[in-house]
Amino acid sequence: MTDQKTDKSLEDLGDDLDARIKHAKAVEAGRDPEDPKLKNETSGLGQAFRIGTEMISALVVGVGLGWWLDRTFDTKPWFTIICIFLGGAAGILNVYRTAMRMADDLNEDSKEDS
Numbered sequence: 001m002t003d004q005k006t007d008k009s010l011e012d013l014g015d016d017l018d019a020r021i022k023h024a025k026a027v028e029a030g031r032d033p034e035d036p037k038l039k040n041e042t043s044g045l046g047q048a049f050r051i052g053t054e055m056i057s058a059l060v061v062g063v064g065l066g067w068w069l070d071r072t073f074d075t076k077p078w079f080t081i082i083c084i085f086l087g088g089a090a091g092i093l094n095v096y097r098t099a100m101r102m103a104d105d106l107n108e109d110s111k112e113d114s
């Protein structure tokens with residue numbers, strides 16, 4: 001063991017280490033650690049993928065539910081047709097909500113910057 005005495009408390013040393021780790025991670029990620037950080041740092045491609053996935057998944061659930069109801073009640077193809085439209089409407093609603101949430105995040109980030 002060493003006989004080094006420090007004037008800093010363990011809490012101060014931990015805070016200093018935290019700051020240095022954050023700085024090192026930011027430098028490694030290729031961005032300037034002094035730049036302001038957005039709350040939602042997802043790329044445009046990631047956002048487009050998310051919106052597309054929301055739409056497709058709602059349609060798949062609608063088709064699956066309609067197909068299952070048709071097989072259960074022997075009403076081919078009525079429930080499938082109805083559920084395709086309901087799934088499409090749910091997908092559009094999900095996409096709209098996601099887009100509005102993304103727009104709100106951008107507005108909040110721009111207000112914080114000014």
